[in-house]
Amino acid sequence: MKNTSFTTAAVIGAGTIGLSWTALFAGHGLTVRVSDPRPDLAEAVAAALAEFTPHLAAQGLDVDGLADRVQLAGSVAEAVRGADAVQENGPESVEFKKDLFATLVAEAPSHALLLSSSSAIPSTAFTGDLTDASRVLIGHPFNPPHLIPLVEVVPGERTSEDAVQAAVDFYAFLGRVPVVERKEMPGFVGNRLQNALNREAIYLVEQGVVTPEDLDAVMTNSLGIRWATVGPFLGSHLGGGPGGYRHMAEHIGVSMKQMWAGLGNPAQGPEETERLIEAVEKAYGSSTYSELAEARDRKQLAVLSALDSARTEEN
Template sequence: MSESFTTAAVVGAGTIGLSWTALFAAHGMDVWVTDPRPDLAEAVEAALTESAPHLAQQGLPVQDIAGRVHLAADVAEAVRNADVVQENGPENVGFKRELFATLVREAPAHALLLSSSSAIPATAFTDGLEDAGRILIGHPFNPPHLVPLVEVVPGERTDEKAVARATDFYRSVGRVPVVERKEIPGFVGNRLQNALSREAVYLVEQGVVSPAELDAVVVNSLGLRWATVGPFLGAHLGGGPGGYRHMAEHIGVSMQKMWDSLGRPEQGPEQTEQLIKAVESAYGSRSYGELAQERDRKQIAVLAAVDTTSEQESRA
């Protein structure tokens, strides 16, 4: 890597911000965290304690992780010496525009200004801001200290050097950055996720399956496959020796007909309440902590298996 990132500022200490904090600190960075929440100290301590075993399983040193995390009284203090700022505030254009005006003013001129925005493109909140060339999206998937993907999405005014620096930075903390060259609401990952979620809601709404049964379908088929190959490579392999061409020419027509029958769930108040109750019936007997721990344990196992296979293939 051509540049050393030694100090990070994390603005917003919700679930995503706390996960970023642990990841950055585990990679040896000094991390300054700011959030108006009154329990910030307790939240940071709990997050570092909970994430330490996961980070250790990734081969990261976690003995001094707490000593590298500092609480800032406000945004100005948090970003004062930052090489990179990771913003994790509300999905609100006005809020982000005001916050990034502050970041541009208070952060050092060399600091990268990154947003964890889940759906709002950078161009939407950088209009009129000075020095917008160093502002762009770095959207993770929850929790970012475990899930490798970061969607790097430049705005219309983002400098190409900032894009390169952002990808370097995320690689330096063990993530897999994917640069998306066109802004679109929700970016790529969330649009794919929401497309599947819409059909999932429709199938449950129509009484085809229950929420737990639908989850079982995904976990034991698509989820299993997509943990190792994506949709296009999966389809290419699905076409046999003829590859994607065979798939498109022989099955593509029937698949396109299915597109026309994909559902649009009603999701009015009554349907929404029915769906909520169905999901709660399936999973409400277990706490959030229990479910999250099980999710993280399984994700770590999958990542470890994929990493081991990749290492074996590289040595072959």
């Protein structure tokens, strides 16, 4: 794993995440080979590239000839042939990933990084039978990866340190922010934090405290703004005033700890789940998925642009 020059990437699985990766890879000048058994693969890739081209251009990427850099592969073996990095985006199934990564190890070049976009399954769970698991690790993005910078780099028990560094180099080359997590936990870090927040959000709606749209208003007009600029720990450090995190932990933190025991555990049986679904559909069902996703991505680009400008001013 000494090669850190990336010219060709394979995308295995062309769902929402895989198509986003495809656009990002091509936007950074890589030759991209895409494999997926879906019958509308050509149409899906073309539509995604057309939709995401403005997003890539807004990030200063070269979108001239973008589609020319993307090739459709007739099989996984064809897709990974000559690849420097392989990004898998298949189902969240241990057995599926076991079979697929056995093929990747057999067919991909010996220097190729074998990366999984798995949202919750650590790579050790599906690499036990592989002849070579040293190049296999998690590269978990947040949707859509061509916009959201974070990639969680999570090595398995048999992943080499060279592969970890190569993965960091690969995602940094793509303009992402790779964060290495040194202990495998289901869901990794980002999704565990998201699930903890979502659990309390569901509980508050379930208890009739707030509607789904008002809860979203709370987030987007407070914590969402704060967390776009600082994380929970720096936020708490600043929340402690001149005394910093120590003051927060020793004073305000006491009342926060008292709240932990009362955090919600939503019932979410069939009836509760149906009521929640209906409430969310009432709040947002008047708009199509495409309309909601376009608005989300436009706002996310605006946030990223503002943060980039702020960083430039700091430097």
